[in-house]
Amino acid sequence: MNIDKIAAAIETDAGIDLPDLRASLAEMQADIVGRLSTPEQLLVRAARHHLNLS
Structure with missing residues (x-):
């Protein structure tokens, strides 16, 4: 993979x-x-999982 070529195109x-x-x-x-996840993000993720939300 040519990183410089790809980066230039992007x-x-x-x-x-x-x-x-x-x-x-x-x-x-x-x-x-x-x-990196903060403790608050982990709580939100757990709550959303518990409620079957994406």
Whole structure:
């Protein structure tokens, strides 16, 4: 995957510079996964699951 070529195409389509795009694409290529959830988000997720909401 050519990160610079892909980033350039995305930025051209968006019409703006996306400063962190190349770093994000590199993380994706390296299979780096990260997610941060606050305790409040976990409570909301649990409540929505309990109520069968998406």
